[in-house]
Amino acid sequence: MTGKSRPSRKYAASTRAHAETVLRAFYEYHLHAGSGPIINLFPLDRSRRAGRANAHHNPLEPFKKERTGRYRPKTPKRIPDEVFNALFAGLNHHRDRALLAFWISSAARAE
Secondary structure: OOOOOOOOOOOOHHHHHHHHHHHHHHHHHHHHHOOOOOOOOOOEOHHHOOOOOOOOOOOOOOOOOOOOEOOOOOOOOOOOHHHHHHHHHHOOOHHHHHHHHHHHHHHHHHO
16 A cells, blocks of 8 residues: 555565675674684685785776675666656656556565
């Protein structure tokens, strides 16, 4: 009735990514403090263990797409509002607008 999507059984990818970051930092802190487990249960990707992503980035080249953690989910790319508004306004028929709105609402519920 309110137009909000119902809560699903799964968490959104952005929520899972944030939780993975928080847990990795938590275990890293306790690893250095010596008060927790001997290993970090959420380690960095094997190719990234030596340092942070794009540490020696050349400003003349685009950034590389690097994932930060081994268990980090891929977050979906979102359409900017201006692009969506232009697409929605460019549709000629109400049927097409309804299908686009339905597709967007079902994709939001799936997250």
